Amino acid sequence: MTTATEINQLFPRPLWQWFEQICAIPHPSKHEAALSEFIQQWAKSRNLPVVVDHVGNLIIRKPASAGMEDRKTVVIQAHLDMVPQKNADKVHDFVTDPIQPWIDGEWVKATGTTLGSDNGIGMASALAILGSNDIKHGPLEVLLTVDEEAGMTGAFGLQAGMLDAEILINTDSEQEGEIYMGCAGGVDAEITVPMQWQAADQQHQAFTLSIAGLKGGHSGVNIHLGRGNANKLIARFLAGHAVELNMALSEFKGGSLRNAIPREAQCSFTVPADKVDLLNQRIGQYLSILQAELATAEPALKLSLNSTALPANTMQIAAQKKLINLLNACPNGVIRMSDEIAGVTESSLNLGVVTTEAEHVSVLCLIRSLIDSGRENIESTLQSLSDLSGAGITFSGCYPGWKPDTSSPVMAIVKETYESIYHKEPEIMVIHAGLECGLFKKHYPTLDMVSIGPTIRFPHGPDEMVNITTVGQYWTLLLAVLERIPAKVA
Structure with a gap:
């Protein structure tokens, strides 16, 4: 079986190092406290302001890199929890036992359980950016919500005035080459x-x-x-x-x-x-x-x-x-x-x-x-x-669902950035799943939103797997988009 050390060597290393850490701390829905506390202590150790709201959502802020101070504020959003599913013959307690990731060719899988790449890869990308010293970006907020998989408690509970951002990048999509601009309600x-x-x-x-x-x-x-x-x-x-x-x-x-x-x-x-x-x-x-x-x-x-x-x-x-x-x-x-x-x-x-x-x-x-x-x-x-x-x-x-906005400026930026990197057009999609974006619109009606992510197969089941190459492609796209965020309107 592949060791975690080998997973640490995958590209991009900062993201995969964070994902290994996320897998090591149990975090099924309703039991995210230990992971949340770990992230809070890490943020404080790096002098990154962190807020925990009344339902347990984390908001971590990072100043703009040099020369990017005039850009619009962006919030990168993921959820803290994962779906706990396992095979009948697998002995595993999701509240106490870590996830055991391993490499199978072009994929990272878990050992008889869900992997938590939904939404652990997105969370890892946000934390890796917070921890970086050489990524170009404007003012950043990272929003990590609780209990998305079991009731969207965090998204329901997010109050007005908590975010300063004008743009939100949701990281909970599951197909490279697709940009999501809407989702189902439920x-x-x-x-x-x-x-x-x-x-x-x-x-x-x-x-x-x-x-x-x-x-x-x-x-x-x-x-x-x-x-x-x-x-x-x-x-x-x-x-x-x-x-x-x-x-x-x-x-x-x-x-x-x-x-x-x-x-x-x-x-x-x-x-x-x-x-x-x-x-x-x-x-x-x-x-x-x-x-x-x-x-x-x-x-x-x-x-x-x-x-x-x-x-x-x-x-x-x-x-x-x-x-x-x-x-x-x-x-x-x-x-x-x-x-x-x-x-x-x-x-x-x-x-x-x-x-x-x-x-x-x-x-x-x-x-x-x-x-x-x-x-x-x-x-x-x-x-x-x-x-x-x-x-x-x-x-x-x-x-509520997230109503598509075909005139979204950030969607246009992501589309143009993708085309410039990969020399092909991405698909603009609506997903039949419950992204949290629709709920954010209640208190932040002018927030310009888009959702991207790597290719994840069979989420919510023990066959869940994430494609290694597409994690790198997602990371490259995300960083390029952050660099292209426009200046604030004077």
Whole structure:
């Protein structure tokens, strides 16, 4: 396995050195304090003014380099947290254990977990610039927000008057050669299905059906790839065979984050002894169906059935039927493609997390849309589905999209700079993911914003990887853009 020392030698070295340090300090969403404290102490050691606002965002300032004092102030923005996802067989505590990066050819990956290149590379680039003595730039601010992945708490909490900048460069994009000028908004939806229980039939046999080996990934940027949703695939089997097999469920659980496509799910249940052979037959048939349908999208899909101890209770049949019907009927994936931007998803829904509690089953979804009406349409659909199922539903954490501004001066600077360096045109894009830029507009409506980044594959999953060459290209572009920022208007 490649050592961290070898990662330190990659170009650009200051960025990769910072990324190694970021990986060494656990920082999943809601647990960024240790990394934040490390960065604060480092900034103070270099006499860089640092502010921690009321929600935990960091704002670090650096004076302009010599001769650049008249330039517009730029804020480089990233988020402190990372998505904690791991393979089922990986022993790893994201709150206490460091990420283990390694080099695989042209990529840096992690060892059975998410890497945190989303948004660790962007954060590392900002900190490397703060620590440099030879990079040309005007007055700089670095904004590192908290809890972006689990609710955008930092972006929601950023108050007016905290930033002086006229230009914001967001570093959370994930494709070199693309400049982002807009993003989707979103809202969380939690459906609560009431549950009633009955004593388990002592003559039944108990089993757990599990699905694993799916790719998962980011519920925004990967949603159009047709990957399997583990929750939906288990629900599909139950909808087709629960009645035939006289199944009595005791638990359904799947997924771990509302913004990650579920890679694993399982349900526990009992069946009469005389249905066991048919159960095995139906599972074999279903596995063949899934392998045929998802041969390209999910070649590592696994479906397994294991005997378990008989549970004390199982779901009452009426409540179980409502749950299965709701999960099976719930929309998932791409709802509509954009009419205005070719190849971009307009609206989507991710059925992210299912958990079974004593009094209810919780179904957590994330709705994304480039337009408010698209989000509202999906909200209405889920409300109707919940009403028909006798379930409750709540919507929370609604955040706006970032409306594209085709006349953005900073976008023009980035585009022209890219063309001058790489002698080709970048693509001007809108991303189907929740960048924080839309929320910043509330208190900073005149802030001129753009988003750039290196190529990151499979974020929000343990297959996450960042392309080494594109990190260097992103760094070169970022530094050239900073040098080209115009003077303030007198």
